[in-house]
Amino acid sequence: MKGLEDQLREAYREAADTVRPHAIRGLDLDPGWPTEDTSRAAPRRRRGRVLVPVAAAASVAAVVAAAAVVVPWLDRGAPAHGGRARHAPVVASKLAALPQYTVLNNGNNLDVVVTATGAVAGRLNAPIGQAFAAITGTAGNRTFLAAADLNPQTSCQAFFYQFSLSADGQPSALTRLPVRPLPALPTALAASADGSQVAYSVTKCASGASGQTGSGQPSGSIGLIDLATGRITRQWSYTLGEDYTTDLSMSADGSLLGYSNFMNASLRVGRVLAASTPSGPDQGSSRIVIRNPNMTALSTSGSLMYAITGARDQILAAYATASGQQVKVLHRWPAAAQPGPLVLDPAGGYALLPVTAAPARRTLSPFVKGHHCLAVTVHKTLMCRQTTPLQTRFISVNLATGTLTSLPFSQTGSVGWGMVAW
Amino acid sequence: MSRADAVGDLYRQHATGLVRLALVLVGDQPSAEDVVQEAFLGLYRNWSGVDDHGRVAGYLRVAVVNGSRGVLRARRRAWLRPVRYDPPVWSAEAAAMAAEERRAVLAAVARLPQRQREVLALRYYAELSDAEIASVLGVSRGTVASTASRALGVLGSRFKEEL
Numbered sequence: 346m347k348g349l350e351d352q353l354r355e356a357y358r359e360a361a362d363t364v365r366p367h368a369i370r371g372l373d374l375d376p377g378w379p380t381e382d383t384s385r386a387a388p389r390r391r392r393g394r395v396l397v398p399v400a401a402a403a404s405v406a407a408v409v410a411a412a413a414v415v416v417p418w419l420d421r422g423a424p425a426h427g428g429r430a431r432h433a434p435v436v437a438s439k440l441a442a443l444p445q446y447t448v449l450n451n452g453n454n455l456d457v458v459v460t461a462t463g464a465v466a467g468r469l470n471a472p473i474g475q476a477f478a479a480i481t482g483t484a485g486n487r488t489f490l491a492a493a494d495l496n497p498q499t500s501c502q503a504f505f506y507q508f509s510l511s512a513d514g515q516p517s518a519l520t521r522l523p524v525r526p527l528p529a530l531p532t533a534l535a536a537s538a539d540g541s542q543v544a545y546s547v548t549k550c551a552s553g554a555s556g557q558t559g560s561g562q563p564s565g566s567i568g569l570i571d572l573a574t575g576r577i578t579r580q581w582s583y584t585l586g587e588d589y590t591t592d593l594s595m596s597a598d599g600s601l602l603g604y605s606n607f608m609n610a611s612l613r614v615g616r617v618l619a620a621s622t623p624s625g626p627d628q629g630s631s632r633i634v635i636r637n638p639n640m641t642a643l644s645t646s647g648s649l650m651y652a653i654t655g656a657r658d659q660i661l662a663a664y665a666t667a668s669g670q671q672v673k674v675l676h677r678w679p680a681a682a683q684p685g686p687l688v689l690d691p692a693g694g695y696a697l698l699p700v701t702a703a704p705a706r707r708t709l710s711p712f713v714k715g716h717h718c719l720a721v722t723v724h725k726t727l728m729c730r731q732t733t734p735l736q737t738r739f740i741s742v743n744l745a746t747g748t749l750t751s752l753p754f755s756q757t758g759s760v761g762w763g764m765v766a767w
Numbered sequence: 768m769s770r771a772d773a774v775g776d777l778y779r780q781h782a783t784g785l786v787r788l789a790l791v792l793v794g795d796q797p798s799a800e801d802v803v804q805e806a807f808l809g810l811y812r813n814w815s816g817v818d819d820h821g822r823v824a825g826y827l828r829v830a831v832v833n834g835s836r837g838v839l840r841a842r843r844r845a846w847l848r849p850v851r852y853d854p855p856v857w858s859a860e861a862a863a864m865a866a867e868e869r870r871a872v873l874a875a876v877a878r879l880p881q882r883q884r885e886v887l888a889l890r891y892y893a894e895l896s897d898a899e900i901a902s903v904l905g906v907s908r909g910t911v912a913s914t915a916s917r918a919l920g921v922l923g924s925r926f927k928e929e930l
Binding site: 545 | 771774775782783786787788790791796799800804807808811820825835836837840856857864866868869870872876880881882888889891905917919921922923926930
């Protein structure tokens, strides 16, 4: 094993040496910050970032020289919802069957989008000093739950909130759930249909001055909150070496949880866990339904686990939670598409699935000072490399027939776990 | 010396090492610099709460590990938040690392679970002892040893398969 350890040292060293001390930007203590120590900071702002290019991409026959040019790059970010009705017209009746509102998590705020039109009906800002980390919906498409963490992440705390939508999609104010903040980072959230049971996944921070966690060995846990009492009734810790989940789901009656995570370095599994199981390590408490899913979602009855699998082509299929047997293949995507996360309609009939298109295209053009791009040197000429932003479109999947319906809104960038809810 | 001057001095002393540590954890320099900036901002804001200034380096290292986790977590759930990042330094697309073999090693490391990646980086890049790693990550020394052993085992078998 000595050889491998030396290889690791050399590889880390070479990677680290790509950082040139003179190219690191100076410390920006931001005069706008309060002079008194306080844990409630101003809302996070992305600083104007200075990008230090590394080297131009090598071409087949070209000699490409590395450049050390510092170029200002304004991180303007993705517009919350880049598109309106960019896709082919869809049959209104198909859209009418879907939940009326789709909630998109932008971190700093939540946007309530009318599913049938793509119009933004309302917006809800995160509490000052916090950012939304995960959201989930309940039956009726009117009550939603959100987990938030500190922003900026000066220490680890997870907060839980509830809000509701009016008939015209206007969100109520956030109501904090009667649970004390957890000293950890939220990674996923799920709820029973009536919203009385809320499941969460958290991962611990490293310990020490900036963290507030204890010295427990597991890296995090899944927990269950009973909203009637405000108590955390169960906690299942991730077993040593296991990774946390980001695709937590719950049956409508709150009796069963579904999720996937790495049980070791090489195997990801989709599991079910009975909510009545006593607290303890999750590996001992849960049952494996499927091996190597990319993502999972439990059906409302809990009898099926929907999963997307595949290293190249991506396959959406249903599996019996009791036996692990594949029950039905619903759809197959080519390798270029990146479907997910998988969000089920709490009523059980449809899945909401963002699908991100093929990787962004990169183009090179002569560099002009002031352009916001990655500066690279190709054949000793300074060039500007620009990347076409990823585009994510949203589709619904009829879970009975496998029929896909394109929704009339899209998103710049990809969409991750906890970022969209029905 | 004012708080800003003191933190500025610390930045000049430690920024390079911390950006390098963050780089091996998150993969790209802009994200690594963001992580380090946040760590120093946290130190600046909590300066009055730092009772032992001799331990500031340890505080910053923990903050960088936590900040790197935040970056990786945000990437994992993708980025509706307005955050972009460069390709990791070990990807073919980045082309910053000259040696293909070393790039392959780090690419294999990148496929390991988070805690295993952290233990390997702290042990083989930061050259911390298992006790120090245990302190940074908030786990026992035995956990560090077993996590490292498991990670090396997986890497070893992967490389054997590829060879």
